[in-house]
Amino acid sequence: MPDQKAARRVVDIITGTWQAQALYAAVALRIPDHVAAGHTTDEALAERARSDPDGLRRLTRLLTAMDVLEATDTGYRLTATGELLRSDAPHSMSDMVRIYGEEFHRAWGAVVPAVRTGTSGFQHAFGMTLHTYLRDPGAGARFQRAMNAGNVFFPDVLDVFDFGGHHTAVDVAGGSGAFLATVLARHPRLHGILFDQPHMVPVATAHLDAAIGSGRHEVRSGDIFEGVPAGGDVYLLSRVLQDWDDDRCATLLSHIRAVLPANGRLLILERVVPDHGETLLPLLYDLHLLMAAGGRERDLAGYRDLLSAAGLRLESVHGLALETSLLVAAAA
Template sequence: MTDTPAAARRMLDLLTGYWASQAVHAAASLGLADQLADGPLTSTDLAGRTGAHEPSLARLLRFLAELGVLAHDPGGAYRTTELGRTLRTEEPGSMRDLALLYGKEFYAGWGRLLHTVRTGGNAFEHVHGAAMYAYFGRTPELTAKFDRAMAAGSAFFAPVPALHDFTGARTVVDVGGGNGALLATVLRAHPHLDGVLFDTAHVVDAARRALAGSDLADRIAFEAGDYYDKVPAGGDVYLLSRVLHGRDDERCVRVLRRVRAAVPDGGALLIVERVLPVDGSPSLAAWFDVHMMAVAGGVERTAAEYRALLGRAGFALSAVHGLPLDTALLVAEPARPDR
């Protein structure tokens, strides 16, 4: 027999889930975690610093404490928790830019999810008048916001350098490498490697500026271009992170064929994506599959589906390794004719 009160409470949690996400978005927009970086403050202090309406802010702070984002001290002041510190701008692995993106542009797209399910059309485009990548390319400000948010969502890169044998490699090419976080992780773990960061011109320019004064400045070359047309040659290992899930099968194969044309026999392609489980086990991949459908016009895939795409492009999938946050590293090698 169904435990009706428990089921009702669980359903209420589901129905009000956006209340929490919008409260976090408001906290990120006001920069509350940054304001609390030096110690606890009262709602009056925070209202003065942020220009917010104090009585309304006090109610938001109480809710954020309920969510565990803040803690309410006995004296009436608020401080950040470990969870809340992820919203600090300067915190390593900061998720503030993700909160700003998810709570506004992506939130608006999800509000039209039913449109996607009924029509197959893209909810983000339905709301914003342009597909996601085109929309965020409209202005430098939107582009920068999107790029910062994507850079913030890269906490799962750390194990990658230990999951592949880079011993015989000399050059690693990161295709669609964004801010270079994955490439930098690999290069710092393997000092004998040099890297090439390949992406669109504005992304490459931003990455070059960000890495100019780093310990990797002399080990990374930057190249701009379109991976639908050509991928830089000369690498031993190629990286492709969170590119394929944003594209349909035919565009994925087109990208993979460009990569295959550059990868030498004996080389490797390392892909970072979420992989849908086929046994029904819980996974963020199922969540992101609907997100990609509604917002980006993309799709998360099973390992078998990735194997099929890779096969069409001349690769063989040789291994799948689990990464944090339900992501995975898929290792592909040029297919031998006898396979």
Template structure:
């Protein structure tokens, strides 16, 4: 049955009740405590120092959302979704949930100001633009890095793009190498270059060693707005261009074209804006980028235009999971 217009509006208005409930459960480490055998609201209230009845109501709500299962009589247990909230989960989303529940939640409270003035809501909320804020708040910076370190779509890229004939892949602002490692695992003869700032590279070296990829990765320190490593065959730009203006994107892509080997390839990983009327996470993250940094997601045509202005040409658009795309370009 189709929901009534009233129910539709109500569902939209109460959406943050669910997101904040998941945030609180994660903040309290409920998934870890349940996994350790504390499965009732009485036991969990004792180990978390919370109000037992309020905690029970939270957990009952989370069962209704499919985040937990069970009840207070038989004991609550985890679902595949709440397993992802544990800090030690292989693809943990804990950092993402905490950041979305704290800084980003507060930021969206200033959406009206953003729309009225054009000033990013994050800046209006915290008195600084996002990246300088992270520089001054190291725990927030660590969480943000955690949200960028993984991606369900990372494993998709080598499935849709064949790297087997690629000698060298350069991952721009590659973080701890999550994306690059998936490429290298899928293409054993390919070498990788991870390009990022010095403090990030130190963490990346440890992560790559843990993955057994030390001998296949070299590192280049720097700022991609100033210079790029030369001589790569494929350059990866994952979730970078959506935070930049068109003019800045053209400058970056021109620099990339100049650094690229003659027959090389540029792969941009972003969500795109779908044709009017279609639903997509691209529309949601377009708003997120606006409130955080004044950024935007773009349509395929807009990416084609950026490439054209940069001396590149759109080659293909390959779908990945979570409404992400690998937008492939070559020299014009």
């Protein structure tokens, strides 16, 4: 007879993706939005979602068991988890659920050829790299919204690193500017420079203008592997190194070292692979990065080696939310 506990563990693992796709279905059908608008019964939800009533009821039953919905005498109400899936909610995670349920789900479908070849599952599934795919303005904007939804650890950085003695923060490959805006909002004397590809300039400008106003930031475009703006005394890299191989990372870090003043600091936000696998999330994201972009998470030794090769040294490490870490580096 098979070990029943081990057999149950296998079943729990292989059905895990079903929960993720049920959550995606809830967002795609706008179930949280409809419940928030007062359509709280299965019948009303099926009508609003233009769905088969039986199929919709089976979905809501599962969502209730997953603590997304809560059954009441008159229908359903949203739990705290369900509230995060509303498209209009502060810090909504609906776009994150969509991209994981659509593009990333397809990329993971190519896990076997990705592992065999060491190239991204996304490229196997879509015939192009994720970075090429995101040059489409619609896809790029949706991806940035998805990334922003997972940025709950940004405020933690302000609690563990003192920006008070610095004058200019340069956010390299800063995307929509969410991280830089968080820093500038807390430190009104700090000036900000965001550096990213040309198609991100209007997105970042609009976000920074709305978040902190004009006059305290610049948005510049260019290729991070050809150089980065000088003039900063604190440089920011938020989930950038994870997308690239060691050679590309060494090139980028060398460009930062070339403009980093003696008293400057480089802040790196990444998930660090634990030495003994005691936490699962960094290991999951490590393989996910192979599926999505051909990238990887690294352990501390890997980051020390990258920094050392670029003339930098790891000064300190701070744990943040969602198993993310802040690595503070200085000139060697």
